[in-house]
Amino acid sequence: MSSQAPVGTSSLDQIFSLGAVRSDLWRDLLVAAQKWARQEGDSQVVQEKFQHLRDLEILHAYPGRHLMATLAAHLQEDRRTAFVELASRISFAILARYYKDDSREWEANNDVDHYGDIRHEGESLGGGRPYFEVLVVAPGNSPRVERNVQLLRAQRRKEDDFVYEPVVVDNFQDAFCAISVNSNICAVAIFEGIDFKSKQSVPLLDQAIQELDVHVDESHLALQLAVTLADYRPELDIYLLSDLRPEEIASDERAKSVRRVLYAVEEPMELHLSILEGVRARYQTPFFDNLKRYASKPISTFHALPIARGKSVFKSDWIRDMGEFYGLNLFLAESSATTGGLDSLLEPTGNIKKAQERAAKAFGAEHCFFVTNGTSTSNKMVLMAIAQPGDIIIVDRNCHKSHHYGMVLGGLQPYYVEAFPMKEYSMYGAVPLQNIKRALLNLKKEGKLDQVRAVDLTNCTFDGHVYNTRRVMLECLAIKPDLVFLWDEAWFGFAHWSPFLRPRTAMGAASYIEKWMANPESVKEYERQQQELGDNPSDEQLLNTYLLPDPRQVRLRVYQTNSTHKSMSAIRQGSMVLVKDVDFYSIEPQLHEAIFTHATTSPNQQLIASLDVARRQMELEGYGLVNNAIQIAFDIRSQINKHPLISRYFQVLGADKMIPAEYRQSGFQDFLVEGTNWDDAVCSIRDDEFFLDPTRITLVCGTAGFDGTQFKQLLADKFDIQLNKTSRNSVLLQSNINNTRSDVAHLIRVLLEISSDVEQKLTKTGEQGKLRFEERVNSLMHDVPDLPNFSHFHEKFRHDSNGAVAVEGNIREAFFMSWKEENCEYVALNSEECDRRLKEGPPMVSAKMVIPYPPGFPILVPGQVISRDTIEFMRKLDVKEVHGYEASRGLQLLKLR
Template sequence: MENETTHIDQFLLIHSVRNDCWREITTLADAWAANRGERAALEAAIAAGAAAEEYHAYPGARLLAALAERIAANDAGGAAMLARRISNGLLTHAYRKRLSEWDVHEELSSTEVADVLPHGTAEAGSRRPYFEVLYVNSQPAARWPALATELRKLRRPEDPFVYEPILVGSFEDAFCAAALNPDIISVVLAEGFPYRSRHDAPILRSVLDPLGEEEGPDMSALRLARSLKRIRPELDIYLLSDRQVEKIAGDPAADAVRRVFYAVEEPLEMHLAILEGVQARYETPFFDNLKKYARRPIGTFHALPIARGKSVFKSDWIRDMGEFYGLNLFLAESSATTGGLDSLLEPTGTIKRSQEMAARAFGADHVFFVTNGTSTSNKMAVQALLAPGDIAIVDRNCHKSHHYGMVLTGAQPYYVEAFPMTEYSMYGAVPLATIKRALLSLRAEGRLDRLRLLDLTNCTFDGHMYNVRRVMQECLAIKPDLIFLWDEAWSGFARFSPFLRPRTAMGAAADLEEWLRAPGSIKEYERQQAELGKNPADDALLAAHLIPDPRLVRLRVYQTNSTHKSMSAIRQGSMLLVKDVDFHTVEAQFHEAVFTHASTSPNQQLIGSLDVARRQMELEGYGLVMNALEIALKIRRAVNEHPLISKYFHILGADEMIPGIYRQSGFTDYLAPGSTWATAVKAMREDEFYLDPTRMTLVCGTAGFDGTQFKGLLANEYGIQLNKTSRNSVLLQSNINNTRSDVAHLVRVLVEICRGIEKRLADGGEGERATFAKRVKSLMTDVPDLPNFSHFHEAFRGDAGRTTPEGDMRTAFFKAYDASVCEYVPLIGAECDRRLREGPEMVSANFVIPYPPGFPIMVPGQVLTQETIDFMRKLDVKEIHGYERARGLKLVKPGVVAAKAKR
């Protein structure tokens, strides 16, 4: 095991590694019992994981001591039996339900069951949720078992939850325990503990060193509380002190602490406070009330016939719908907004409270629940933040909802381009230098005051995550009041990973907010100003890592996330997160945007699922996201290191997805030789772009499949569903729903497909091999160049600057509503080629969005170029929104364009 600590798996695969280690211990114990192995090998395996086991409640000191005693007594059979029981308990989580998993003996006394077994007594068959509490104390380790026993005596049958204590005695051990054990959701700190662990285990260094928690002059309990909150902000932390608790409670640093207690004078109060803290996260105001509503006798005289289910269950013709969905779905339906159900458009009750709890969980000041998907969240944000004539710097490859939002508001988009990955027919993300050039160009034109919003996708569909803090910091150095909209539809889960949180909008905003308040921030700014000098040239500004003036910055950050895409919400459940010091100036506009876009009949189940998704992520999101990361790394290894699969398929590494100039740390890939948790963290902190490990681009063109074809094969023949494809790849996503069984299924399917390819090539002879090679070449080599945005025609530039490319897309869009001003030109044919050569210019009358890649390659008012036409002609996808093959390209007639341009 010790060799593994240098590998990235030691942290990112910590859950499965622990289970695998116990399976290995079981195998060694069985071998010893069968006289096929050595006792020394078993003892070494147990010793290797001993330090990490102290950070988990199960199997605990008593079971580990019993295992050691059986080994010392040469009781090989007893040791093997106990090792297997521990291993199975960890694998099945049986220790959360059965007392026998905790006790060394098979016979149990009835009085012990209520004390330990995580079951409620009020309702037979119900199970109380189980969690673990970390106690950091300064008492000798010999006293810990007695202290744990005293803590267990505080349990009562009426407690809504059951927890097990974990005791550690140092800063290092506390930090590692919180990082490695996702079952810990509350922490109790007693002052006086040392910094150093009593262990000298490699696992300590592998976790601590990359996270930068070094020993320093401040090793107080408050310092530890802040450190724990940095990696796991959802933790409840309680502080015990025998000093001036009143002074500690008033310290600004105590913001990380939920409550301060004087020593241990009130152990029961501490116990109740822990339960109350968990209850505060467990509560789901709207969902709880929806369940109560479904249990009430209600007479419905509103416009929703399926409410209460009578029209369904009394019918001979649609009763199967009721049997399929179940009675509760219909009992919980209503179009009323009274009786505790609240109004999504103007919430004042349970929805309002649920949104406030979501804001706490996601690190926002405000949250809006949205039941029409993140397409609507994006349009709401764009409408609320932009007015006609405002300029927005927008990623040209962002989701179509942003483009349509610009049309609706009349804002002028200033399109910026992401770096291309032509070989795989996809785009990455927009380089910071490109964004800064756009800002500086607007400043040179005297139009920077018109710029209001920077609108970017993070992470991209393919996993590119921005260095969000740096982007915002450098942009604010040029325009201190710039607003940021980050479309994080695909990465809402990242909030609950210390590994990914700094790359999220809310995580980066919190870090930037802390920097703005720090005493040294102004000195940093003034030092750079002295270095740059007065009126620095644009080249100097582009080369520098710009620092904003903290006295001028207005931090205004918005984030949209598709809760349903990465958390346990029903489809179309979305959230709009706000962290804006000037929100009061746009709050009325936001409510207008909600009225504009939100349904007056929102789905109650969607709202309830958003409430529940928040609860789950606050209480177990850390472990669930860690599992998603584990699954992703196991898939990467299983595909790229399999001798047969890797002949035809390959998952792209960071070095293949992100050009080297944007990987300043030198990080290449998670599986590259020498990659460690430390190198991954360094890349996350330093690199301009970072690859989300849960998003895996599987190249299938080398197996002779285009993306759409391979997606269909997996779905139709093997029951494996995917979302996104490119010309020669498909996107695999791991999420909180996946298991290692899913990995095994995928691997078996890929092996079967590869064997089919091998057989076909072997049986088909030279002709088949030549055909296969030609197909691979067409997919992997003969790929079309990716078109950049050309430009808006002068007729649709509005009052744009002379050298800046923004345009009046709204006018072009609505101009095309008049059919008499439009014409159609076939994509393939002499007329299109002639127009490209001789003119008049072809101006798009609408959006054209091929799937894939899923973003507009033509927008209203855009001049079509040879580059765009060539790309369209080489597309082999079936779904192209806005393009009618039978009629051709929809264009604004040349005469209309010319007449408008003269005005």
């Protein structure tokens, strides 16, 4: 296989897990200090821990130099009690985030007013205003820079919408460390004249800078830093302050990463106002802000929405409790009008349009559309907009049912490609790239490539399999340069806010491909590969080469659907369609028609507002929230797999169990494998065909004697722990921005209790009980049904051509044929008739979409010939919920003979 990859490939190493464990380091210091104060510990241990924290805390505004210097003095002068008291207060303030609100937390002595008339004793630091930090990167040992920082502080007023504190570093490397570790940083001010090398000893820093593909250019180091920081955290506002010719810097191509260039010697007020304005721009939520204003108006309603303004609720003797439960604002903010300051979701021209534009920018898209019917509707909208009846869509057979139904509605012909199976856990993974390429090459041979409109895949899958989206799109575009891509990222919307996961999102990969195409080297790479492949490369060559498209021919068309409510702070059913499509304006009328077709004309105002607010939150604190969610997932994995009792009965599956070795080209096994570090993980994220989303945790419960449904019920009924996805022998746990370490502690305590119960029962029931337990475990873990692949469409629903047997089929025709009773028949699943038909015919053809939960993928679609594998799978199913199948009547079949 060719190892050649597109120019500019680089990786980012998460060298700073310190941001997530900062409070733990302070607690460790406090424990050591308390032992030292009791004459039980060595001051050298305290000194080492304090120095480690001191190196880290230069990257945070709090506790700041003043408090750290005071702690150092206490340590140096052996003032043990004073050291413990101050370290304790700092530790708790960081953990509880008190320093963001109370100015006294910033003082070594609460009676001292360090900030003069800017802060007063006992006064709230922010007065209820949001707090953030500004990274100031300026030359060290410069009185003028220190003066500018003091002047910047002096500009702050109580009338400001927000309050901030500066974090000052003097070099490139420390600046990168700061934005990696410190999620409070919302803006960066870079002065010219900075150094590159850090004075701190930070492990792996040089390697990380090298992997960032940073080549030091001393004459433009400040501008180069701006580009690097913007690539890593694109939500940051970056300001460049120059002593010389700021207008020339502003004209540099790299200045696109900079919000504003200022003349350093005369602009402290301008910088202050710019910082506030930049944060204000992200903080503003056009629709939500307007909805709040609307709710405060005395409005009389004469439209068809009785609950608007809440009078029918609060004046009722019988439903007043609903108003008391939800609160007055919910009803004051309801309306069916799209005038009087409100806007229409179907034809937005005002605040909804602005909210969508802000969301598009935030997620790295060109366009964004809010959807209030869930991502099921988003997927149908996109399919209807990008394709016409008869078009072929290459699609994962195991994708969400909305894709299949979208093809039914649109008259599209699905060409199903199979994901790799994980039989032992009764689940599928994702579709190998070779399967997708093979489908395209087969269609090309059959002369149908012009009918192929799109590739439709789920990224990431329910169980956490993440595609190498960049590679999938590049290689598919090498075969058909105008393919449209629909990436269903219902579960993966949060990933944009992780610099490590972002390249694997649809929009992240599309941005990379855009840059690659704009680089003149891309044409040379393409032409070089064409020479290597020769004039008539075999399919085997094409399947085993990392194909590059001709950048001059590519029409980059990418659609991403996000279930915003699944991973961000949006109300249930809140979804977004993100678009990066070079041909968008030519199909925009079609997309609008698709929206008119599928969207409700009465969208929920609170839902729209929550999408607006979810964007605000992710722009201002998403980086820290996502890092925390990932850290919590690591904690869960580690606690379960390393606990001596819990690990006897439960196990979290790693990448080595969830992804076959051939799709982990880097050799990466799992985050918890001994000796594995972030360098290994970064290599896997960059290169491997599939990567496992760390926030999705497959917990095997079959080894404890529970099937997935049973264990899910136990957790919900007895322990108030909720989850939704299960398989025959596992459940799926998800960490998200809502979880805390308390949630982890509760989960681990519950698993320990369950494990203890299993252990005690085995002890009490003796050898017979152990034998029954082993039989139950064997049934769940080893006696599992084979997973059936898609068989084929019946010839009636295929359009064979050129002598080739078509794989794609007319799913719409089969679907609507079943609506006439005379076209249908029923055969019992376990009957002799079913066995006879399998053996002798005529073939049984499904009339319905049949979807067992779990595993949740359609094992049958309309028009599909039913195979023995599918029948055997259904006979072994032990789940009660099977959509599209009535056990009392049997399989619904189409009469075609």
